[in-house]
Structures are given as C-alpha cells and as structure tokens.
Amino acid sequence: MVMGNTDKAEAPLRSGQLAHLAGLSPDTLRHYERVGVLPRPQRTPAGYRLYPPGALERVRMIRRALSVGFALAELARIFRVRERGEVPCRHVRALGEKKLADVEQRLRELTALRAQLRSILRDWDRRLARNPKNHLVGLLEALPESPSPTTTKINRRKRGFQLP
Numbered sequence: 001m002v003m004g005n006t007d008k009a010e011a012p013l014r015s016g017q018l019a020h021l022a023g024l025s026p027d028t029l030r031h032y033e034r035v036g037v038l039p040r041p042q043r044t045p046a047g048y049r050l051y052p053p054g055a056l057e058r059v060r061m062i063r064r065a066l067s068v069g070f071a072l073a074e075l076a077r078i079f080r081v082r083e084r085g086e087v088p089c090r091h092v093r094a095l096g097e098k099k100l101a102d103v104e105q106r107l108r109e110l111t112a113l114r115a116q117l118r119s120i121l122r123d124w125d126r127r128l129a130r131n132p133k134n135h136l137v138g139l140l141e142a143l144p145e146s147p148s149p150t151t152t153k154i155n156r157r158k159r160g161f162q163l164p
Helices: 015-022 026-035 055-067 072-083 089-129 149-158
Strands: 049-051
Touching: 015 026, 015 049, 015 055, 026 055, 026 072, 055 072, 072 089
Parallel strands: none
Antiparallel strands: none
C-alpha cells in the first residue's frame, strides 16, 4: 500500500521528538527559543510546538558552537544578523579568534597556578616533615598573604564571575 509522498524526514517535529533526536531536554529547547537561538515554532491547535525539519540541524549547530566556547547570546546575535539577510562570517571568525585568545590566556593562568601549587606543596611537605604526625602545622595559615593575580582570576571564573 502506497501512503502518498510523505517523507518522514521532512515532517515537522514536536518538541519531545526534536529534544530526543538532539539529545537534550524539551526545557532546553524552550530556553533556546527564549534566548533567540532557535526560532519560535508553529503551534498545533492544541498548543504543541511543531518545529520545521531544519530545526534539528540548527540545534546541532548550536551545540557544536557551545562546545567550542560560543555563548548563547553571541549565537543569538549572529542568527539575527543572518535573519536580516546579512553575512556574519567575519564577525564569527573574529569571535573564534577571541575564544582562542581566551583559551591561551587561561592556559597561561593555569600553568602559573600549577607552579604556585607545586611550590606550596613543597613548602607544606617541609613543614610536615619537621613536625610530629598529630601536631597542627597550619598549612592553610602558611598560604601566601596575597594570592597571585592569576589565582584570583581562576577562582573568580570557578565561582562564575566574569573577567573584565
């Protein structure tokens, strides 16, 4: 029995289907809509979201961009430029270059932190070797008074602070 020319790959996707195919939650799709990286889908009369077939590739592209350091806000701006018919490629390239510079800076900071921690551990080992096992040595009290600027930046980043 021939069922007409309905290609399942071209059929609209409900949010649960799209989420499943993309490997994320429907809540994430709704978040992507709110921040503007995923266009608002059509709705069925019952209110269900119906995404166009190309939405899966869009979500996959978003995930790939996030994995290399792009932020949702940056992607939303890029997609708005595209929707206006403009070409954001040079801007995307510049953002990619900035991401690389940020990674290189973080690597320098982490290398400095590693050296600082190695030095601290050598100091702590000397202190522990000079004291009885059940004697308080005060290792945390022995930390340098002012942490290096690198350590401070890394700790801020861990707590979610943005660097200037």
